[in-house]
Amino acid sequence: xxxxxxxxxxxxxxxxxxxxxxxxxxxxxxxxxxxxxxxxxxxxxxxxxxxxxxxxxxxxxxxxxxxxxxxxxxxxxxxxxxxxxxxxxxxxxxxxxxxxxxxxxxxxxxxxxxxxxxxxxxxxxx
Numbered sequence: 001x002x003x004x005x006x007x008x009x010x011x012x013x014x015x016x017x018x019x020x021x022x023x024x025x026x027x028x029x030x031x032x033x034x035x036x037x038x039x040x041x042x043x044x045x046x047x048x049x050x051x052x053x054x055x056x057x058x059x060x061x062x063x064x065x066x067x068x069x070x071x072x073x074x075x076x077x078x079x080x081x082x083x084x085x086x087x088x089x090x091x092x093x094x095x096x097x098x099x100x101x102x103x104x105x106x107x108x109x110x111x112x113x114x115x116x117x118x119x120x121x122x123x124x125x126x
Contacts, residue, residue, distance in 0.1 A: 017086065
């Protein structure tokens, strides 16, 4: 069983930056594609970005492309999300997710993921 724990959320002003981290334990994280999703109040959970198991491929939602960067350190079993140029519309609970795979894939759909963290709140004040 893989456990995921997010950290790094908080309150930031519009235009500011935050860095989220997700620590994986219980299994070897390099066997998993990792992704970030977010859910704002009253809205469905939406895809933010994903990174392949070796970190060779990434994909982003159009809404965050050019502002957010996903990276991973398999030696430390962590995945990070650097968020720059934050906007009020980025306010949400951010979730880390993992999918076991033997391929270099970057899933974009929540149902493609097997494991989820508990989420961390990001609030952007305008």
